[in-house]
Each structure stands twice: as C-alpha cells, then as structure tokens.
Amino acid sequence: MTRKIIIDTDPGQDDAVAILLALASPELEVLGITAVAGNVPLPLTAKNARVVCELADRVDIPVFAGCDAPLTRPLVTAEHVHGKTGLDGIDLPDPKMPLQDAHAVDFIVDTLRQEPAGTVTLCPLGPLTNIATAFSRAPEIVGKVQDIVLMGGAYFQVGNITPAAEFNIYVDPEAAEIVFKSGVSLTVKPLDVTHKALTTRSRVEAFRALGTPVGHAVAAWTDFFERFDIAKYGSAGAPLHDPTVIAYLLKPELFSGRYINVEIETRSDLTRGMTVADWWGVTDRKPNALFIGDVDADGFYRLLTDRLARL
Ligand code: RIB
Ligand code: CA
Secondary structure (H helix, E strand, O other), rough: OOOOEEEEEEEOOOOOOOOOOOOOOOEEEEEEEOOOOOOOHHHHHHHHHHHHHHHHOOOOOOOEOOOOOOOOOOOOOOOHHHHHHHHOOOOOOOOOOOOOHHHHHHHHHHHHHHOOOOOOOEOOOOOOHHHHHHHHHHHHHHHHHEEEEEEEEEEEOHHHHHHOOOOOHHHOOHHHHHHOOOOOOOOEOOOOHHOOOOOOOOHHHHHHHHOHHHHHHOOOOHHHHHHHHHHOOOOOOEEEEOOOHHHHHHHHHHHEEEEOOOEEEOOOOOOOOEEEEOOOOOOOOOOOOEEEEEEEHHHHHHHHHHOOOOO
C-alpha cells in the first residue's frame, strides 16, 4: 500500500536530497510539492523544487508556490548556508516544467478535502507557514491528515540560527504554534536526530561513486552545504536534516524517540522559535508529538544511497 504524501519545502540542498529520496521510493506517492519561503525567497524555492524534479526526470510532479513570508514576521533566509541560489554547489539548468497555477495552500486544502480521511501525510521540510495557513483557512482538514512528519525544532541541540531556536521554527514561530497545537498526529525530526546523521567524507564519496547525474549533484550539494556546519561545529560533516523525514516514512525502525509535549516560544525576543520539549516529563502538559532523538546513521545513509542509485 503506497503512502500518499505532500512535500512542503524550501529547497535548500538538504530539501533537494529529501525530494530525490521520495521520488526514488515506490512506497511513496508524491501527490505534489508545495514551496514555501525559507532558506531562500519563494521565487527561488519554487524554482528549485522544479530543478530537482527535472533532475529526477519527474516533470509529472505538480509543483505549487505557497506563502512568500511568515504569518506575521519579516522573512529570515539562510543564504549563508545554502548560497544565493539556495542550491549552490552545482549549476543545473533552469526548469522548463511550469509551476501550477493554484496556490500551494489551496492545493493542500483541496487535496485533504478530496482524499479519504487518514490517507495523506504532510512532510514539511521548511517553515510551517503553508501548513498553518491551510489549517487556519480550513480547520476541518486537520482531522483528515494521516500524519505530519516534519523537520524542525531541537531540545538537546537547542538552536542553529539562534542559541535557542532551529531555523524552520524560528522563521515562523506563530505557524509552528498553530501546527503543534492543532491536535494533528505529529512526528518531529529535530536537530537532536539530524545532528547524528552527518555527511562524512565516505558517505559523500558513496554518493559521487554512484556515477550518475543525481549522485554527482547530491555530492556537489553536500560538499557545498557542509562547509558552513563543519566550520561552525568542527564536526566530521554536516547534518543532512530533511532526508530524515522521508527515511522515517520508509524505514521508521532506523529511528527512536519519545511521545512528549512540545510547545513553541512565540513571545520572547531572546528565545523566539524555541521548541520547549518536555523530554523528561517534568510538566503535566499533554503530549502532542513523537519527538525523534536517535537514528541508525549508517542505516540511514545506506537507505539513502541505495535509493538515489535508482534515479
Ligand atoms: O535547521 C535546518 C532546516 O532549516 C532544514 O530544513 C534546512 O533545509 C533549513 O530549511
Ligand atoms: Ca528545509
């Protein structure tokens, strides 16, 4: 039984690898890709999503442009990590496939209204602006979502864009609060788990050794993307954040976590966007998210490399 998914994304090299992993996996039916402003502005994330689909020879995938700014705050982008284009590391041709006319939020709302309840999984890989806007516009769709499996937040790893917050949540904390308080079935891939999935040299060379345009692109993106994190953390590679969302759908046994309460800081300037995760159960706040803390990193990269080889 294939799982129907919508990927909501701000490509971003790691988003691009996540999209490729999904397109290489027959267990998943990608109903559409919805772009959101995040790593780079919306025109670029909407373009980059199509660049990735064409690299995978999947121009059949409908790509939609969504929200170009957070619900209430000015957009914060991350060109310092992803480069000016958002996909720096390799020059790929401009996409020929068109953007869909519909707004991404309308696509999300219409799809959830039309598909049977509990049959569509949302995979947000960037700020949660599109998802929160859809939930606010059509509250009845929340109960129809099978799962939300998202990349965002942190507890033990605390923050990457500020000392307190992870980028996706930091950019639009109000959107994150809507999603985390919606009652939707929620699985969270925070920095706690992505920082255990580093792009070591041997793992990047395994991508390059595929000897395909996809393998070459993924290795080039990773070489570019990891320079920032290696300089910052002095680590043996960079966390390949977003593909952990798709890998979880394919092999959940690679991951482990706890079902806990997670709430979002939206008022403080100092800690805005912090995911306050009650990992130790010290409050009586109701659990609302499966918060993933660990991964079999070798198993994750084996899965990723094996699937990318199919493209
Ligand atoms: O903090 C990491 C997240 O922010 C990833 O999704 C990356 O693509 C950026 O969007
Ligand atoms: Ca992302």
